[in-house]
Each structure stands twice: as C-alpha cells, then as structure tokens.
Amino acid sequence: MTNECKKGRNIKDSTSDMVNLTKNVDQTDDLKYNRRAFLKTAVGASMALGLSTVPFSVRAMMGIAEDEGERLEVARMDELPEGNSMTFNYPTESDAAILVHTVNGELVAYNSACTHLMCPVFYEKESDILLCPCHKGYFDVSNGQPVAGPPQRELPLIELEVENGIIYATGRKYRHG
Amino acid sequence: MGSFMPREGSTAMDKKMCWILIFLTIAGNVVMVQWTVEAYLGREFEQVVVYSGIGVVLAFIALIVYINWRKLEYSTEGHR
Incomplete structure (x- = not known):
C-alpha cells in the first residue's frame, strides 16, 4: 500500500x-x-x-483660516421688483447665487447650487418657492430649507444689506435656521 | 487534555470579543464617514475634525484588536 x-x-x-x-x-x-x-x-x-x-x-x-465675508454690490432695488429674481456670483466667480425679491416683499439670497446634485435652483413666483428642476427638489424661499424632494441640506444663505437703494452681499452662512 | 479545556474556552470567548469589537469599529467608522462628509459639506469644520479624530481612533482600535486576535488565534491553532 x-x-x-x-x-x-x-x-x-x-x-x-x-x-x-x-x-x-x-x-x-x-x-x-x-x-x-x-x-x-x-x-x-x-x-x-x-x-x-x-x-x-x-x-x-x-x-x-479662510475668510470669505467680502462686501459686494449685487443690484439696485429698482432693478428687482417684487416676485422677481436675478443671478449673481458670491463669494467667488465660481459660486452661483440667486437673489430673490419675494412676492411678500422680502429680500433673500442663496447660493443656487442645489444641495442634492448641484443643479441650479430657480424661483417660482406662482408658488413662492425655490425649485431645482433636475430632481424636483423644493426649498422654502424664506429660509432656504428643503421642503420636498431629494435635497437634505439647506441652501447656503447669503447675508444682504440694503444701503441707499443698493443691495450688497456681506457674508455667507452654510448652516442656518 | 482536560486541563486545556477551560483555557480553550476562555480563548474562544476572547476571540469572539475581538470579532465583536472589530465589527463595532466598522459600524462606528461608517457613521463617522457619513457625519464627516455631512459636516464638511456644511462647512462645520470643527465638527469635521472631531468626527475624523473619532474615525482614526476607531481605526487604531480595530488594528490593536486585530493584533490581539491574531496572537490568540495562531497560538491556539498551533497545538493541533
């Protein structure tokens, strides 16, 4: 064997x-x-x-260490009637933002890149809301918080000041409300 | 032969504990990655550093537990 x-x-x-x-x-x-x-x-x-x-x-x-609170002239009040919006860039040229004069007469501005997948958001005057058309994400225009759709975080808030009929952007807040 | 039994039993228990700890560090690190990214995107930089620190500590715990497990595993199996 x-x-x-x-x-x-x-x-x-x-x-x-x-x-x-x-x-x-x-x-x-x-x-x-x-x-x-x-x-x-x-x-x-x-x-x-x-x-x-x-x-x-x-x-x-x-x-x-980065400081991004620079004061920037955005628009004149008479250029932006109630219920209208305009785009600008803040704090850098690569940060798209939207300035909204709401139907209630409120002035608000946010970075317009949707916090879901960075598509630009638009102001819908009829329903007084910010809409991201890519995946139907909705943000409350008064505070930038997501109210419907896939976004989970709020839009970065751009702080505004109005002086002599001119709107200035003065800073940015990522977490607010 | 009989004298080996209690020692084998406790070693098995120790090794089981190592497995549990390693899987707990995985779970903890998954959460830390999620929180770190979320804090980073929200520009909450202080939070990013805290969560990242916890992640690194958990990674080292996993390594230490693994070294301990290897010592137990290979010393007991070597008697066969």
Whole structure:
C-alpha cells in the first residue's frame, strides 16, 4: 500500500459520486477564502473607512483660516421688483447665487447650487418657492430649507444689506435656521 | 487534555470579543464617514475634525484588536 495507490483509489478508479465529490474541493480557495481572511478583510475595511476621513479634516483645518465675508454690490432695488429674481456670483466667480425679491416683499439670497446634485435652483413666483428642476427638489424661499424632494441640506444663505437703494452681499452662512 | 479545556474556552470567548469589537469599529467608522462628509459639506469644520479624530481612533482600535486576535488565534491553532 503506497501513497500512489491511495490516490488512485480515491480519484481515478472509483465511480462513486460520493468519492468524486472531493473533486469539488479546491484547496487554494480553502486557504484564500476562510474565516481568518474574512476577519482580516473586515479589519482592513474598518481602517480604510476610519482613515478616509483624514483628508476631510486636513482640508477643514486649512478652510478654518479662510475668510470669505467680502462686501459686494449685487443690484439696485429698482432693478428687482417684487416676485422677481436675478443671478449673481458670491463669494467667488465660481459660486452661483440667486437673489430673490419675494412676492411678500422680502429680500433673500442663496447660493443656487442645489444641495442634492448641484443643479441650479430657480424661483417660482406662482408658488413662492425655490425649485431645482433636475430632481424636483423644493426649498422654502424664506429660509432656504428643503421642503420636498431629494435635497437634505439647506441652501447656503447669503447675508444682504440694503444701503441707499443698493443691495450688497456681506457674508455667507452654510448652516442656518 | 482536560486541563486545556477551560483555557480553550476562555480563548474562544476572547476571540469572539475581538470579532465583536472589530465589527463595532466598522459600524462606528461608517457613521463617522457619513457625519464627516455631512459636516464638511456644511462647512462645520470643527465638527469635521472631531468626527475624523473619532474615525482614526476607531481605526487604531480595530488594528490593536486585530493584533490581539491574531496572537490568540495562531497560538491556539498551533497545538493541533
């Protein structure tokens, strides 16, 4: 009885299905995909998730020093009758914003990129609401909070000042209300 | 043979605890990633640093627990 005989008995000579089931066992897979490998992957996933937050905090620490409260002339009051809106850029040229003179006579301004997927929002005079047409997201015009649709966060609020009939943007608030 | 049984039992319990802790760190880190991104988009920079710090701490806890688990796992299996 040599080892070769045993191999031959189990693999080649037998016609039994039960014996031939051993052909399904792949030793390489057994060594690769097992309980230990699963736990190692879980640890890797946990560490990857935890460390993936680091770039955000590095950017945040750089962002804390940024000052974006610059005063900018936006429009004249007589150019913007009640129920109308206009677009401008604040605080930088790449930050689109919308200035609304609501039907109630209120002056409000927000960055117009929808907080869902950055589509521009528009003012709907009839229903006095801000609408993102891409996925039907609605924002309350008086405070910029989402009221319907996919957006979860409010629109960044641009603080305004009116002086001698001229509207100025003076700062921006991301979390408000 | 019998003298090994209590030790084996406690080791199994320790290893189970390691599994639980590692899965808890995964759950915690998923939440921290979500909160960090949310705070970052809302320009709440102080919060970003706090959540990110917690995420890093949980990642290190996972690593330490894993090292402990590896010590237990490979020392007991080595007797076979």
